[in-house]
Amino acid sequence: MPRERPARVPEWRDPTAPARRPHQSESCDSGDSPEVSAGPVLGRHVLHQCWLHSRGSEPLQAHPPAVLPRADERIPCCSSASAIVGSSSPGRQAFLHMTLHPLMFQKLKPHIFTVGEQTYRNVKSLIEPVNQSVIVSGESGAGKTWTSRCLMKFYAVVTTSPTSWEGHKIAERIEQRILNSNPIMEAFGNACTLRNNNSSRFGKFIQLQLNRAQQMTGAAVQTYLLEKTRVACQASSERNFHIFYQICKGANMDERLQWHLPEGAVFSWLPNPERTLEEDCFEVTREAMLHLGIDTPTQNNIFKVLAGLLHLGNIWFADSEDESQPCQLMDNAKGSIRTSALLLLLPEEPLLETLRIRTIRAGKQQQQVFRKPCSQAECDTRRDCLAKLIYARLFDWLVSVINSNICADPDSWTTFIGLLDVYGFESFPDNSLEQLCINYANEKLQQHFVAHYLKAQQEEYAVEGLEWSFVNYQDNQACLDLIEGSPISICSLINEECRLNRPSSATQLRTRIESALAGSPCLGHDKLSREPSFIVKHYAGPVCYHTAGLVEKNKDPVPPELTQLLQQSQDPLLKVLFPTDPEEKSPEERSGQSRAPVLTVVSKFKASLEQLLQVLHSTTPHYIRCIKPNSQGQAQTFIQEEVLSQLEACGLVETIHISAAGFPTRVSHQNFVERYALLRRLLPRVPLGPHSPSEERSGSSPLAEAMLQPLLRDILHTLPALTLATSGDPPEAMPTPVHCGKTKVFMTDSMLELLEHGRAQVLEQCAHCIQGSWRRHQRRKQERQRRAAVLIQAAIRSWLIRKHIQKLHTAATVIKQAWQRWRSRMAFLASKELDGVEEKYLQVPHSQSSFPLSQAQTKLQGAIFRLWPLGLVLASADVGTRSFQRKLVVWACLQLPQQKHSSCTVQTAQEQDGITSIRALPQGSIKFHCRKSPLRYSDICPEPSPDTVTGFNQILLERNRLGHV
Numbered sequence: 001m002p003r004e005r006p007a008r009v010p011e012w013r014d015p016t017a018p019a020r021r022p023h024q025s026e027s028c029d030s031g032d033s034p035e036v037s038a039g040p041v042l043g044r045h046v047l048h049q050c051w052l053h054s055r056g057s058e059p060l061q062a063h064p065p066a067v068l069p070r071a072d073e074r075i076p077c078c079s080s081a082s083a084i085v086g087s088s089s090p091g092r093q094a095f096l097h098m099t100l101h102p103l104m105f106q107k108l109k110p111h112i113f114t115v116g117e118q119t120y121r122n123v124k125s126l127i128e129p130v131n132q133s134v135i136v137s138g139e140s141g142a143g144k145t146w147t148s149r150c151l152m153k154f155y156a157v158v159t160t161s162p163t164s165w166e167g168h169k170i171a172e173r174i175e176q177r178i179l180n181s182n183p184i185m186e187a188f189g190n191a192c193t194l195r196n197n198n199s200s201r202f203g204k205f206i207q208l209q210l211n212r213a214q215q216m217t218g219a220a221v222q223t224y225l226l227e228k229t230r231v232a233c234q235a236s237s238e239r240n241f242h243i244f245y246q247i248c249k250g251a252n253m254d255e256r257l258q259w260h261l262p263e264g265a266v267f268s269w270l271p272n273p274e275r276t277l278e279e280d281c282f283e284v285t286r287e288a289m290l291h292l293g294i295d296t297p298t299q300n301n302i303f304k305v306l307a308g309l310l311h312l313g314n315i316w317f318a319d320s321e322d323e324s325q326p327c328q329l330m331d332n333a334k335g336s337i338r339t340s341a342l343l344l345l346l347p348e349e350p351l352l353e354t355l356r357i358r359t360i361r362a363g364k365q366q367q368q369v370f371r372k373p374c375s376q377a378e379c380d381t382r383r384d385c386l387a388k389l390i391y392a393r394l395f396d397w398l399v400s401v402i403n404s405n406i407c408a409d410p411d412s413w414t415t416f417i418g419l420l421d422v423y424g425f426e427s428f429p430d431n432s433l434e435q436l437c438i439n440y441a442n443e444k445l446q447q448h449f450v451a452h453y454l455k456a457q458q459e460e461y462a463v464e465g466l467e468w469s470f471v472n473y474q475d476n477q478a479c480l481d482l483i484e485g486s487p488i489s490i491c492s493l494i495n496e497e498c499r500l501n502r503p504s505s506a507t508q509l510r511t512r513i514e515s516a517l518a519g520s521p522c523l524g525h526d527k528l529s530r531e532p533s534f535i536v537k538h539y540a541g542p543v544c545y546h547t548a549g550l551v552e553k554n555k556d557p558v559p560p561e562l563t564q565l566l567q568q569s570q571d572p573l574l575k576v577l578f579p580t581d582p583e584e585k586s587p588e589e590r591s592g593q594s595r596a597p598v599l600t601v602v603s604k605f606k607a608s609l610e611q612l613l614q615v616l617h618s619t620t621p622h623y624i625r626c627i628k629p630n631s632q633g634q635a636q637t638f639i640q641e642e643v644l645s646q647l648e649a650c651g652l653v654e655t656i657h658i659s660a661a662g663f664p665t666r667v668s669h670q671n672f673v674e675r676y677a678l679l680r681r682l683l684p685r686v687p688l689g690p691h692s693p694s695e696e697r698s699g700s701s702p703l704a705e706a707m708l709q710p711l712l713r714d715i716l717h718t719l720p721a722l723t724l725a726t727s728g729d730p731p732e733a734m735p736t737p738v739h740c741g742k743t744k745v746f747m748t749d750s751m752l753e754l755l756e757h758g759r760a761q762v763l764e765q766c767a768h769c770i771q772g773s774w775r776r777h778q779r780r781k782q783e784r785q786r787r788a789a790v791l792i793q794a795a796i797r798s799w800l801i802r803k804h805i806q807k808l809h810t811a812a813t814v815i816k817q818a819w820q821r822w823r824s825r826m827a828f829l830a831s832k833e834l835d836g837v838e839e840k841y842l843q844v845p846h847s848q849s850s851f852p853l854s855q856a857q858t859k860l861q862g863a864i865f866r867l868w869p870l871g872l873v874l875a876s877a878d879v880g881t882r883s884f885q886r887k888l889v890v891w892a893c894l895q896l897p898q899q900k901h902s903s904c905t906v907q908t909a910q911e912q913d914g915i916t917s918i919r920a921l922p923q924g925s926i927k928f929h930c931r932k933s934p935l936r937y938s939d940i941c942p943e944p945s946p947d948t949v950t951g952f953n954q955i956l957l958e959r960n961r962l963g964h965v
């Protein structure tokens with residue numbers, strides 16, 4: 001039958017509306033500590049807090065409890081095992097899945113001390129139920145024992161009386177005794193397995209007893225289902241119980257002699273002795289035993305018996321060809337049986353006979369006795385059975401001794417905190433009776449957990465004023481009915497097989513189970529399996545159990561003659577373990593003699609489980625789920641698949657289903673407003689009144705409840721719009737999206753998603769807005785920077801140019817001045833020179849001249865002198881006579897002397913007759929230069945351009961150019 005999901009009553013209530021139920025005190029909720037409840041903000045999978053660490057990787061990161069254990073202690077949260085720690089009360093430790101709301105993830109990491117602190121505070125608060133229990137579960141090697149040990153240390157510290165010195169001493173002594181029980185129990189009950197070097201091969205419930213002042217006055221230990229087969233049979237690569245290795249390695253010479261354990265002796269029940277573990281510490285066990293009142297002679301006695309068991313394991317029988325004859329001992333086993341008998345103080349012959357010959361009683365009074373030699377296999381079984389019997393009794397006796405030493409007088413304690421360290425859910429390729437019992441126990445605990453969780457949920461809804469019909473969640477009752485139900489179940493069928501006392505066949509048992517329980521939805525069948533088997537669909541997954549050997553294991557037969565033999569022992573310890581007093585007859589004996597129901601393993605286990613659950617039901621439970629990050633024991637390695645399967649096995653998936661059936665997300669008003677206040681942006685803008693705190697403020701400091709209400713209302717008013725925008729559905733179509741409690745907002749997953757979606761949208765818009773503004777700002781800034789750069793560049797360039805020009809100017813001034821000085825000097829020199837030459841020339845007497853001027857020439861010269869300005873003007877005039885006419889005029893003006901060529905001697909330059917050039921001196925005076933000047937400064941031919949002065953004596957007209965004029 002598929003599991004039904006609970007139906008809910010849809011409701012949409014105004015958060016400000018008055019609550020319909022009276023407000024209940026928060027302390028009713030199992031009395032939580034304020035520190036514990038302060039951290040979390042959102043609740044999705046309300047129950048559990050998750051943390052995963054690798055071995056020894058991180059320092060303690062814990063919410064500090066009131067009192068911490070000593071600093072040198074290793075702390076569970078930071079080492080190999082990883083844990084999910086949870087309170088069963090949903091309202092208190094509510095944490096949201098990290099991937100959904102990283103921002104809202106709990107501020108304080110989970111820690112077992114938080115659970116310890118919570119339980120202790122609950123006890124102190126004295127609110128019913130006062131007694132507390134912590135259920136530590138997980139697969140082998142996940143850290144259950146370690147966690148329990150740390151919790152015990154925690155309680156030992158917090159419950160030590162600080163009132164008086166004497167009281168303190170007593171409390172310390174009790175604490176020490178309780179802690180000393182651990183090494184003893186671990187030495188005798190733990191072994192190295194493939195999965196854990198220190199694997200507990202039994203379940204235990206430790207009850208820490210507290211007096212009225214909440215001081216620890218004592219403790220009691222209850223053990224479950226010791227794996228006693230390990231004494232005689234160990235899987236390859238595994239070991240026997242630690243204590244056997246401790247005595248073989250730690251005994252001194254005398255002890256070795258006494259216990260017949262010579263150095264290097266080989267025992268078939270002691271595999272892998274070469275492996276040395278930190279648990280092989282004999283001295284620690286001895287010390288702890290001493291502290292618990294087990295004196296040295298008793299200890300020696302215990303170890304002697306254990307050595308006897310080791311020698312018993314070396315007894316091997318040869319197969320007998322004649323069935324009527326008992327099997328013979330193997331040659332090398334003769335010494336072993338002698339030593340074993342010696343150590344167990346048993347008579348050698350009866351010991352051998354009991355191992356080889358079965359006694360069958362018949363008749364009304366069981367008076368007829370038959371003796372039947374056993375086969376070799378039966379002899380081995382009897383030998384193993386003897387060892388298991390002795391070891392199991394020894395273990396139980398040790399537990400009782402421990403209890404008698406640590407258990408307080410019933411009047412001296414009033415409350416207790418129980419620590420349950422049980423095996424986790426197991427599923428191997430080959431599962432048998434042990435796994436059936438373990439998984440049965442886990443089913444029971446899961447049911448207890450679910451019941452408590454549902455109850456706690458309902459309580460919380462009631463406290464918050466929710467109209468809630470949280471119904472129809474079908475827990476694992478169907479599976480439990482299949483395993484333990486009445487009148488027909490797997491257990492009852494197996495027990496029946498035991499009672500019928502007939503040779504049982506595995507196939508027959510399977511057929512019986514399948515036919516009798518065919519209607520159960522949790523029973524399956526593996527068609528591919530070659531071996532007869534059946535499948536049970538547990539809450540953590542299906543497990544296939546093989547039926548072979550199931551009945552035998554369930555019978556756990558102890559031949560009465562073995563017990564009788566042990567009763568003959570002279571050993572003081574064995575005498576205690578196997579009393580002869582008929583009053584103290586063992587259960588095996590009692591069951592063998594009477595017609596009372598056979599006490600099978602399953603029935604004993606079921607009885608003890610029921611007893612345990614009764615205790616748990618009377619307490620407030622707390623859960624610690626230990627998760628192993630990897631099976632190799634490596635640091636910083638997290639194997640997802642392994643962790644996932646453990647989460648399934650510890651029932652987390654189931655818890656999520658239950659949680660999802662209700663309002664899995666719970667957020668305090670404060671946190672809700674802080675997270676979703678920005679959704680109000682979706683509403684049309686309304687001016688914020690004096691009582692409407694701004695978003696900024698709501699995000700930074702806690703708001704008063706009165707101020708929260710309008711904000712809450714605003715946020716909730718956005719929901720219809722949000723629904724419509726996101727899904728397109730009208731808001732009325734949405735089933736019970738959100739509910740406002742008195743202090744919390746309850747939401748479904750879909751509503752959470754919707755809110756988150758809306759929030760993401762608003763944030764996106766904000767982000768776009770911010771991005772746009774930022775880009776604008778950046779652009780403006782860049783523009784300003786560009787303009788500034790241009791300005792600076794221009795200023796620098798102009799400054800550089802000005803500087804350059806200034807330099808040029810200065811240089812030009814210098815050059816100009818120099819030039820002017822030089823020019824004036826040259827002009828002066830030229831003028832002076834010219835003047836000097838002209839004067840000189842004019843002063844030359846005609847007679848001495850090679851070309852003397854006649855009077856006519858002088859006249860002509862005079863005419864030229866008079867006419868030259870006219871010629872000059874004509875030559876340079878822009879307007880007026882042009883071309884030929886102009887040339888003629890100029891020519892006429894300047895060539896007058898040439899008309900009487902013969903009379904004029906100044907014709908050529910060579911002859912130096914006539915005027916060769918007309919010159920203007922810089923000073924402004926015009927001088928006629930009549931012949932080629934010999935002067936140094938004046939004989940420079942000017943450029944054709946009339947306005948260019950290149951010489952110092954400007955040549956206005958030159959004879960040889962006149963033709964071109």
Ligand SMILES: Nc1ncnc2c1ncn2[C@@H]1O[C@H](COP(=O)(O)OP(=O)(O)OP(=O)(O)O)[C@@H](O)[C@H]1O
Nearest residue numbers: 076079080081140141142143144145146196199200
């Ligand atoms: N918190 C821790 N800090 C350091 N080491 C740890 C811690 N938890 C577990 N370990 C290591 O892991 C080993 C296995 O732990 P533990 O014995 O507690 O596992 P378990 O769950 O009790 O296994 P089993 O069911 O086989 O008894 C320990 O011996 C120890 O070395």
